[in-house]
Amino acid sequence: MNDEILVTCRINGEDVTLQGDPADSTVSALRARGxxxxxxxxxxxxxxxxxxxxxxxxxxxxxxPLYAMDGRTIRTVEGAASGETLSGLQEQFIESQAFQCSFCTPGFLASAQALLDQTEGELTRQQVEDGLQGHLCRCGSYEAINEAIRICSRNRESTPGGAGCAAS
Known part of the structure; x- marks a missing residue:
């Protein structure tokens, strides 16, 4: 008996079919794709x-689990950039030095982009902290991360179309 399943989804703009144990984690499936x-x-x-x-x-x-990806759209940090061009949020993280070891940075970027996509106006420190609940930075870069996101929220107000730190 073969316990493997086929899962069709969209990852970073590309339609893909994945095969594996239905209980395999999504992180494993994504890393297996490079x-x-x-x-x-x-x-x-x-x-x-x-x-x-x-x-x-x-x-x-x-x-x-892998089975939960079927028919869904997944975006990783690699999908935030447009070719060699980083997203506005990624650029602001660099400008603000919002990382040290950078191990946690992709997760912070994902949640920060969702926060920016789901809100309007300039965000407060508390709104950013609430939006990043559940993220740990072992290096303690929280202040720079918070500042980078608040700068993005401020810049979207001063950029035509509000695209200051929009996803690419």
Missing amino acids: LYGVRETCGLGVCGTCTVLLDGEPVSSCIL
Whole structure:
């Protein structure tokens, strides 16, 4: 008896079919496709490192089983850029030095992009903190991360079309 399934989904704009055990984690499936920006640390969905966008919502991919990806759209940090051009949020993280070791950065970027996509106007420190709940940065870069996101929220108001830190 073959316990493997086929899952059809869209990853970073590409329609793909994945094969595997239905209980395999999404993080494993994504890394098997060479998407190494998706990282696993806790394996319990509590640290935020493996966060990806699933239909635009941030989810912990370490606890999302492969079968749950069927028919869904997944975006990883690799999909935030447009070719060699980083997204506005990625650029702002660099400008603000919103990382040290950068291990947690892809997860923070995913949740931050969802927060920016789902809100309007300039965000407060508290709104950013609330939007990033469940993310751990072992290096303690929280202040720079918060500032980068608030700058993006401010810039979207001053950029034509509000695209200051929009996803690419």
